[in-house]
Amino acid sequence: AQSVTQPDIHITVSEGASLELRCNYSYGATPYLFWYVQSPGQGLQLLLKYFSGDTLVQGIKGFEAEFKRSQSSFNLRKPSVHWSDAAEYFCAVADNYGQNFVFGPGTRLSVLP
Amino acid sequence: NAGVTQTPKFRVLKTGQSMTLLCAQDMNHEYMYWYRQDPGMGLRLIHYSVGEGTTAKGEVPDGYNVSRLKKQNFLLGLESAAPSQTSVYFCASRGWSTGREKLFFGSGTQLSVL
Structure with a gap:
């Protein structure tokens, strides 16, 4: 069975700084990978997904994620974070x-502002 | 402690029929959600609720209605089913567990509309 870990419970960054959120997975075959965002009072919104092909995936709101099979990781990045x-x-x-x-x-x- | 329970697990409808999916949670959570999951789409939010007596629309609310008359139950209704509503439906609630807030998902309902 597959599993997912996100090592960081809480991250604080300043507005305009870069961001990387870590994700490690465990799955025997090539996984389908997703990043979702949940804003206060809202449900999950899909940011991006990886099924196959290019390991660098572009998503909405300026986010991207890179699939690294050797590290079993799918980290989410954004070059400049906005308060929203x-x-x-x-x-x-x-x-x-x-x-x-x-x-x-x-x-x-x-x-942080 | 059963967590989040969805009923039924499977259902086949004819176009135009109606049905209600039930989601029940015994964790006293305020937030509850209904999603549908289609191949290649990930989860899409249909409706959600931030507490008893409240509901709000998500990404794909058309063709669905919801009610949250009791805190522990969140019902999803299809008044006139269409083949486009063939999907797997997931309910979730949100609350605290082992020091952090988490999502708790039901096991899903496979719905086919013929």
Whole structure:
């Protein structure tokens, strides 16, 4: 069965600084990988996903993520954080059929003015 | 402690029929969500609730209605099912566990509309 870890419970960055959120997964085959964001009072919004192909994936809101098979990682990055990016971020892995989602515990992002 | 329970697990409808999916959580969570999951799409939010008696629209609310009359239950209704609503539906609640806030998901409902 697949699993996901997000080592950082809470990260604080200054507005305009760069951001990297870590995600490590465990899955026997090539996984389907996702990053979601949840703003206060909202549901999950899909930022980006990786199914196959180019290992650097571009998403919405200026986010990108890189799939590194050798490290079993799918870290989320943004070159310049905006105050509106303060939210909770979830990494998820699914099986080859895009089903059986397993979500990481989430990383809360705070942004300082 | 059952967590989040969805019923039914499977259902087949004919176009135009109605049905209600039930989500129940016993963790006293305020926030509850309904998602649909389609191949290649990830999860998409249908409706959500931030507490008893409240509901709000998500990304794809059309064709669905919800109710949160009791804190522990969040119902998703399809008044007139369409083939485009064939999907896997997930309910989730959000709350604290082992020192951090987490999402708790039900096991899903496979719905086919013929």
